[in-house]
Amino acid sequence: MRAVAVAGTAVAALACAMTAMTEVDDAAYAARHEAMVREQIEARGVRDPATLAAMRAVPRHLFVPERLRAEAYADYPLPIGHGQTISQPYIVAFMTEAAGVQPGETVLEVGTGSGYQAAVLAKIAARVFSIEIVAPLAAESRRLLAELGYRNVEVRAGDGYAGWPEHAPFDAILVTAAAPRLPEPLLAQLAEGGRLVIPVGDDVQEMLIVTRRGGRLEQHRSIPVRFVPMTGEVRRPPR
Ligand code: SAH
Numbered sequence: 001m002r003a004v005a006v007a008g009t010a011v012a013a014l015a016c017a018m019t020a021m022t023e024v025d026d027a028a029y030a031a032r033h034e035a036m037v038r039e040q041i042e043a044r045g046v047r048d049p050a051t052l053a054a055m056r057a058v059p060r061h062l063f064v065p066e067r068l069r070a071e072a073y074a075d076y077p078l079p080i081g082h083g084q085t086i087s088q089p090y091i092v093a094f095m096t097e098a099a100g101v102q103p104g105e106t107v108l109e110v111g112t113g114s115g116y117q118a119a120v121l122a123k124i125a126a127r128v129f130s131i132e133i134v135a136p137l138a139a140e141s142r143r144l145l146a147e148l149g150y151r152n153v154e155v156r157a158g159d160g161y162a163g164w165p166e167h168a169p170f171d172a173i174l175v176t177a178a179a180p181r182l183p184e185p186l187l188a189q190l191a192e193g194g195r196l197v198i199p200v201g202d203d204v205q206e207m208l209i210v211t212r213r214g215g216r217l218e219q220h221r222s223i224p225v226r227f228v229p230m231t232g233e234v235r236r237p238p239r
Contacts, residue, residue, distance in 0.1 A: 029059070029061050029072070029073070032072075032073035033056070033059070033060070033061075033073055034056070035073065036055075036060075036073040036075075036089050037052060037055050037056050039075075040075050040088075040089055040090045041055055041089060041090055041093045044090055044094075046090075046093045046094065046097050047097075048096075048097040048100075050101070050102070050103070050124045051093055051096045051097040051101075051120075051124070052093075053123070054096065054120045054121075054123035054124050055089070055092070055093050055096075055120060057123050058116065058119045058120050058123060059148075060072045060073060060086075060089065060116060061073070062144070062148065063086060063114040063115060063116040063119070063144065064078050064080065064086055064114065065078075065079070065080060065081065073089070075088060075089070075090070076088050077091075080113055080114045080137070081136075081137070082134045082136065082137055083228070084113050084134065084137060084228055085113070085228055086113055086114040086116050087113075087116075087117065087176060087227070091225060092116065092117050092120055093120075094207070094223065095117070095174050095176070095197050095207070096117075096120055096121065096124070096174075098195070098197045098207065098209050098222065099172040099173075099174055099195050099197045099209075100172065100195055101121060101124045101125050101171070101172050102124070102125075102171070103124060103125070103126065104125075104126045105124075105125045105126060105171035105172060106125065106126060106127045106128075106129070106167065106169075106170055106171055106191075107121050107125040107127070107128045107129070107170060107171060107172045107173070107174070108128075108129050108130070108131075108160075108163060108164055108167070108168075108170040108172070108173045108174070108186075108189070109121060109128065109129070109130040109131070109173075109174045109175075109176065110130075110131050110160030110161075110163075110173070110174070110175040110176065110177065110186070110230070111130075111131075111132065111133075111160065111175060111176035111177040111230070112130040112131065112132035112137065112138055112141045112155050113132065113137060113141065113176065114137075114141060114144075115130070115140075115141030115142075115144050115145045115153075115155070117174065117176055118130040118141070118145065118150070118153050118155070119145060119148070119150055119153070121153075121174070122145075122150045122152050122153045125152070125171075125172075126152060127152050127153075127154075127167075128152060128153045128154070129153075129154050129156070129164050129167050129170075130153060130154070130155045130156070131155075131156050131157075131158055131159070131160035131163075131164060132155060132156075132157055132158075132160075133157070133158065133159050133160065133231055133232055134157075135157040138155050138156065138157035139157070141155055142155040159231075159232035159233050160175070160183075160186075160230075160232075161183050161185060161186075161230075161232050161233035161234050162185050162233070163183075163185045163186050163188075163189040164189075165185075165189065168188075168189035169189055169190060169191035169192075169194060170189055170190060170191060170194055171191050171193070171194050171195075172194060172195050172196075172197070173186050173189065173190060173194070173195070173196045173197070173198075174197050174198075175196070175197070175198035175199070175230065176227065177199075177227055177228055177229060177230035177231070178199045178200070178201060178202075178205045178225075178226075178227040178228065178229050178230055179198055179199070179200055179230040179234050180200070180201075180202065180230075180234060180235065181200065181234065182196075182198065182200065182208070182210065183198075183233075183234055186198075187210065187212075187217060190210070190212040190217075191212065192212055192213070192214070192215075193211070193212065193213065194211070194212050195209060195210070195211050196208075196209070196210040196211075197209050198210070199225045199227045203226075204224050204225070204226055205224070205225050205226065205227060206221050206222070206223075206224055206225070207221075207222045207223050207224075207225050208220070208221055208222070209221075209222060
Protein backbone atom coordinates (compact mmCIF):
# COMPACT_ATOMS: atom_id res chain seq x y z
CA MET A 1 0.00 0.00 0.00
CA ARG A 2 2.67 2.40 1.10
CA ALA A 3 4.87 1.68 -1.92
CA VAL A 4 1.95 2.38 -4.21
CA ALA A 5 1.25 5.69 -2.46
CA VAL A 6 4.90 6.72 -2.75
CA ALA A 7 5.02 5.76 -6.36
CA GLY A 8 1.82 7.70 -7.00
CA THR A 9 3.30 10.78 -5.41
CA ALA A 10 6.47 10.49 -7.39
CA VAL A 11 4.53 10.15 -10.61
CA ALA A 12 2.38 13.17 -9.75
CA ALA A 13 5.47 15.26 -8.99
CA LEU A 14 7.04 14.20 -12.27
CA ALA A 15 3.85 15.07 -14.13
CA CYS A 16 3.95 18.54 -12.54
CA ALA A 17 7.57 19.03 -13.49
CA MET A 18 6.80 18.01 -17.06
CA THR A 19 3.87 20.40 -17.32
CA ALA A 20 6.02 23.25 -16.04
CA MET A 21 8.76 22.39 -18.54
CA THR A 22 6.31 22.41 -21.43
CA GLU A 23 4.99 25.79 -20.35
CA VAL A 24 8.49 27.25 -20.20
CA ASP A 25 9.26 25.79 -23.61
CA ASP A 26 6.03 27.05 -25.13
CA ALA A 27 6.75 30.57 -23.87
CA ALA A 28 10.21 30.46 -25.44
CA TYR A 29 8.77 29.23 -28.73
CA ALA A 30 5.93 31.76 -28.64
CA ALA A 31 8.32 34.71 -28.94
CA ARG A 32 10.25 33.09 -31.81
CA HIS A 33 7.00 32.06 -33.48
CA GLU A 34 5.64 35.61 -33.45
CA ALA A 35 8.99 36.99 -34.63
CA MET A 36 8.91 34.50 -37.51
CA VAL A 37 5.51 35.74 -38.68
CA ARG A 38 6.47 39.41 -38.37
CA GLU A 39 10.06 39.43 -39.62
CA GLN A 40 10.02 36.68 -42.25
CA ILE A 41 6.45 36.68 -43.52
CA GLU A 42 4.73 40.04 -42.98
CA ALA A 43 7.97 41.89 -43.69
CA ARG A 44 8.20 40.13 -47.07
CA GLY A 45 4.71 41.23 -48.05
CA VAL A 46 2.32 38.43 -47.13
CA ARG A 47 -0.94 40.20 -46.25
CA ASP A 48 -3.75 37.64 -46.45
CA PRO A 49 -5.29 37.60 -42.94
CA ALA A 50 -6.26 33.91 -43.14
CA THR A 51 -2.72 32.92 -44.12
CA LEU A 52 -1.18 35.02 -41.34
CA ALA A 53 -3.61 33.63 -38.75
CA ALA A 54 -2.81 30.07 -39.84
CA MET A 55 0.93 30.72 -39.71
CA ARG A 56 0.45 32.06 -36.17
CA ALA A 57 -1.70 29.10 -35.12
CA VAL A 58 0.38 26.10 -36.18
CA PRO A 59 3.22 25.14 -33.79
CA ARG A 60 6.04 24.60 -36.30
CA HIS A 61 8.42 23.26 -33.62
CA LEU A 62 6.26 20.13 -33.35
CA PHE A 63 6.78 19.36 -37.06
CA VAL A 64 10.60 19.31 -37.04
CA PRO A 65 12.85 16.58 -35.63
CA GLU A 66 13.28 17.02 -31.88
CA ARG A 67 17.00 17.76 -32.07
CA LEU A 68 16.27 20.71 -34.43
CA ARG A 69 13.47 22.31 -32.40
CA ALA A 70 15.60 25.29 -31.40
CA GLU A 71 15.79 26.15 -35.13
CA ALA A 72 12.13 25.53 -35.91
CA TYR A 73 11.31 29.25 -36.37
CA ALA A 74 14.48 30.13 -38.28
CA ASP A 75 14.38 31.53 -41.81
CA TYR A 76 15.36 28.34 -43.69
CA PRO A 77 14.20 24.80 -44.47
CA LEU A 78 15.23 21.95 -42.15
CA PRO A 79 15.93 18.26 -42.81
CA ILE A 80 13.13 15.86 -41.81
CA GLY A 81 14.82 12.58 -42.79
CA HIS A 82 14.70 10.48 -45.98
CA GLY A 83 16.60 13.24 -47.77
CA GLN A 84 13.55 15.54 -47.52
CA THR A 85 12.95 18.94 -45.90
CA ILE A 86 10.28 21.03 -44.22
CA SER A 87 10.06 24.21 -46.32
CA GLN A 88 11.22 27.63 -45.16
CA PRO A 89 8.34 29.31 -43.24
CA TYR A 90 8.06 32.16 -45.76
CA ILE A 91 7.61 29.71 -48.63
CA VAL A 92 4.78 27.94 -46.78
CA ALA A 93 3.06 31.30 -46.23
CA PHE A 94 3.74 32.43 -49.81
CA MET A 95 2.21 29.28 -51.31
CA THR A 96 -0.80 29.41 -48.98
CA GLU A 97 -1.51 33.03 -49.95
CA ALA A 98 -0.80 32.39 -53.65
CA ALA A 99 -3.27 29.50 -53.63
CA GLY A 100 -5.91 31.92 -52.27
CA VAL A 101 -7.32 29.25 -49.97
CA GLN A 102 -10.74 30.19 -48.58
CA PRO A 103 -12.86 28.78 -45.76
CA GLY A 104 -15.05 25.93 -46.98
CA GLU A 105 -12.69 24.90 -49.78
CA THR A 106 -11.21 21.49 -50.59
CA VAL A 107 -7.45 21.45 -51.04
CA LEU A 108 -4.96 18.91 -52.34
CA GLU A 109 -1.31 18.95 -51.36
CA VAL A 110 1.33 16.87 -53.13
CA GLY A 111 4.38 16.29 -50.89
CA THR A 112 3.16 16.00 -47.28
CA GLY A 113 6.68 15.76 -45.84
CA SER A 114 6.47 16.81 -42.19
CA GLY A 115 2.75 17.64 -42.45
CA TYR A 116 3.38 21.31 -41.61
CA GLN A 117 2.01 22.84 -44.82
CA ALA A 118 -0.99 20.51 -44.56
CA ALA A 119 -1.64 21.76 -41.01
CA VAL A 120 -1.47 25.40 -42.16
CA LEU A 121 -3.94 24.65 -44.98
CA ALA A 122 -6.21 22.77 -42.57
CA LYS A 123 -6.56 25.91 -40.44
CA ILE A 124 -8.23 27.67 -43.39
CA ALA A 125 -9.81 25.09 -45.70
CA ALA A 126 -12.68 22.73 -44.96
CA ARG A 127 -10.84 19.61 -46.12
CA VAL A 128 -7.22 18.90 -46.96
CA PHE A 129 -5.99 15.83 -48.81
CA SER A 130 -2.25 15.29 -48.89
CA ILE A 131 -0.15 12.70 -50.72
CA GLU A 132 3.42 11.70 -49.82
CA ILE A 133 5.54 9.34 -51.91
CA VAL A 134 7.87 8.29 -49.05
CA ALA A 135 5.68 5.88 -47.09
CA PRO A 136 7.34 6.34 -43.64
CA LEU A 137 6.94 10.14 -43.93
CA ALA A 138 3.27 9.69 -44.83
CA ALA A 139 2.76 7.46 -41.78
CA GLU A 140 4.58 9.82 -39.44
CA SER A 141 2.80 12.99 -40.59
CA ARG A 142 -0.58 11.21 -40.49
CA ARG A 143 0.12 10.19 -36.88
CA LEU A 144 1.30 13.67 -35.86
CA LEU A 145 -1.60 15.53 -37.50
CA ALA A 146 -4.08 13.20 -35.78
CA GLU A 147 -2.31 13.60 -32.43
CA LEU A 148 -2.44 17.40 -32.76
CA GLY A 149 -6.15 17.29 -33.54
CA TYR A 150 -6.20 18.20 -37.25
CA ARG A 151 -9.35 16.24 -38.07
CA ASN A 152 -9.90 17.66 -41.56
CA VAL A 153 -6.65 16.34 -43.07
CA GLU A 154 -6.26 13.01 -44.79
CA VAL A 155 -2.78 11.75 -45.71
CA ARG A 156 -2.11 8.98 -48.21
CA ALA A 157 1.14 7.32 -49.26
CA GLY A 158 1.64 7.31 -53.02
CA ASP A 159 2.69 9.26 -56.11
CA GLY A 160 0.85 12.59 -56.16
CA TYR A 161 1.29 12.88 -59.92
CA ALA A 162 -2.11 11.25 -60.43
CA GLY A 163 -3.75 13.50 -57.84
CA TRP A 164 -6.62 12.09 -55.78
CA PRO A 165 -9.50 11.62 -58.27
CA GLU A 166 -11.96 10.36 -55.62
CA HIS A 167 -11.94 13.79 -53.94
CA ALA A 168 -11.55 15.98 -57.03
CA PRO A 169 -12.20 18.65 -58.12
CA PHE A 170 -10.01 20.79 -55.86
CA ASP A 171 -10.31 24.52 -55.22
CA ALA A 172 -6.56 24.66 -54.69
CA ILE A 173 -3.67 22.29 -55.33
CA LEU A 174 -0.23 22.89 -53.82
CA VAL A 175 2.75 20.89 -55.00
CA THR A 176 5.65 21.21 -52.55
CA ALA A 177 8.28 19.40 -54.64
CA ALA A 178 9.88 20.64 -57.87
CA ALA A 179 8.38 19.28 -61.07
CA PRO A 180 10.10 19.34 -64.49
CA ARG A 181 6.69 20.06 -66.09
CA LEU A 182 3.05 20.58 -65.13
CA PRO A 183 1.41 17.27 -64.15
CA GLU A 184 -1.60 16.87 -66.48
CA PRO A 185 -3.80 14.96 -63.99
CA LEU A 186 -3.49 17.81 -61.47
CA LEU A 187 -4.62 20.35 -64.06
CA ALA A 188 -7.58 18.09 -64.81
CA GLN A 189 -8.54 17.97 -61.11
CA LEU A 190 -8.74 21.77 -60.70
CA ALA A 191 -12.26 23.07 -60.03
CA GLU A 192 -13.57 26.04 -62.02
CA GLY A 193 -11.76 28.99 -60.43
CA GLY A 194 -9.28 26.55 -58.87
CA ARG A 195 -5.59 27.41 -58.43
CA LEU A 196 -2.54 25.16 -58.81
CA VAL A 197 0.66 26.41 -57.15
CA ILE A 198 3.76 24.49 -58.18
CA PRO A 199 7.51 25.01 -58.47
CA VAL A 200 8.59 24.10 -62.01
CA GLY A 201 12.17 23.72 -63.19
CA ASP A 202 15.40 21.93 -62.40
CA ASP A 203 18.04 23.38 -60.10
CA VAL A 204 16.29 26.65 -59.38
CA GLN A 205 12.58 26.67 -60.09
CA GLU A 206 9.93 29.22 -60.75
CA MET A 207 6.73 29.16 -58.73
CA LEU A 208 3.87 28.87 -61.20
CA ILE A 209 0.27 29.69 -60.39
CA VAL A 210 -2.24 28.17 -62.80
CA THR A 211 -5.91 29.18 -62.54
CA ARG A 212 -8.79 27.42 -64.29
CA ARG A 213 -11.20 30.04 -65.61
CA GLY A 214 -14.06 29.22 -67.92
CA GLY A 215 -12.37 26.09 -69.18
CA ARG A 216 -9.13 27.98 -69.86
CA LEU A 217 -5.91 27.71 -67.88
CA GLU A 218 -4.27 31.03 -67.00
CA GLN A 219 -0.66 30.85 -66.00
CA HIS A 220 1.28 33.31 -63.81
CA ARG A 221 4.98 33.09 -63.05
CA SER A 222 6.15 34.27 -59.64
CA ILE A 223 9.23 33.99 -57.42
CA PRO A 224 12.32 31.82 -57.97
CA VAL A 225 12.48 28.98 -55.43
CA ARG A 226 14.45 25.85 -54.61
CA PHE A 227 12.57 22.68 -53.69
CA VAL A 228 13.51 19.01 -53.43
CA PRO A 229 12.62 17.21 -56.67
CA MET A 230 9.21 15.72 -57.30
CA THR A 231 9.91 12.04 -58.00
CA GLY A 232 7.87 9.26 -59.62
CA GLU A 233 5.77 9.41 -62.77
CA VAL A 234 6.55 13.07 -63.55
CA ARG A 235 10.17 12.03 -64.29
CA ARG A 236 9.14 9.62 -67.03
CA PRO A 237 9.37 10.98 -70.57
CA PRO A 238 5.94 12.13 -71.78
CA ARG A 239 4.27 9.70 -74.14
N1 SAH B 1 5.09 20.29 -47.59
C1 SAH B 1 6.17 19.68 -46.86
C2 SAH B 1 7.50 19.87 -47.57
C3 SAH B 1 7.92 18.58 -48.04
S1 SAH B 1 9.37 18.46 -49.07
C4 SAH B 1 6.21 20.15 -45.42
O1 SAH B 1 5.41 21.03 -45.06
O2 SAH B 1 7.00 19.63 -44.64
C5 SAH B 1 8.63 17.66 -50.47
C6 SAH B 1 8.02 16.32 -50.21
O3 SAH B 1 7.48 15.87 -51.45
C7 SAH B 1 9.00 15.24 -49.76
O4 SAH B 1 8.57 14.68 -48.56
C8 SAH B 1 8.97 14.23 -50.92
O5 SAH B 1 9.11 12.90 -50.49
C9 SAH B 1 7.59 14.47 -51.51
N2 SAH B 1 7.41 14.05 -52.89
C10 SAH B 1 8.30 14.09 -53.92
N3 SAH B 1 7.74 13.62 -55.06
C11 SAH B 1 6.47 13.27 -54.75
C12 SAH B 1 5.38 12.70 -55.50
N4 SAH B 1 5.50 12.39 -56.79
N5 SAH B 1 4.21 12.48 -54.85
C13 SAH B 1 4.06 12.79 -53.53
N6 SAH B 1 5.06 13.29 -52.77
C14 SAH B 1 6.24 13.55 -53.38
